[in-house]
Amino acid sequence: MGTWMDEAEFDAAVDAALARIPDELARLLTNVVVVVEDEYEPQPWEDPDTELLGVYEGIPLTERAEMAWQLPDRIVVFRGPLTRHCRSRAELEHEITVTVMHEVGHFFGISEERLHELGWG
Template sequence: MSPERVGGRVGGARAQIPPQRGRGIDNVVVLVEARNDEEPSLLGLYHGIALTDRDSYYAGSLPDTVTIYREAILDICNTDDEVVEEVAITVIHEIAHYFGIDDDRLHELGWG
């Protein structure tokens, strides 16, 4: 699947976020890259300061980022439908970190 098609799936995944949560996302950029050089099997990564950890020093900060690693996702998927599902899971998982939800809780919720 091309980078453009995966990027389109990222937008579709963001649309699955409940509106009350989606409106709360501010100053976050979602990127699609080929692969994480340090951890090649990593599917996605949130880099920033979770809402639950922000203080008055956060004002004026650069945007937080969610990076989706296209090649790692393609490595574990056999069909386009699986790619769509995995992109959605990964995007929602990483954006959940923005809201301060940790990996243990995400696994409990089925978004591990």
């Protein structure tokens, strides 16, 4: 099944999820960009059927050393898998929020296991 949402609505849902981040944490989200892509392209060593909802690419805040300059980290939210995974608009909006919070958690160095314990995975 799945739930359709046009690109502008999906982007607005991602923005709404980001707006839910508490101000004290949002201020720490520096040198990171959040982007929406249609599909996840599995790496050559991954199962070709791998379907991620989102991914964090970068160096977690807890592991960073002071550097004069570095490329921004990226949080990528994948539209296709999320829309295929959800059966209603409410579920899709919820899963977008969970995905964004999950990947932001990785930016802060929170492990996969702890994110699941907190309900963000």
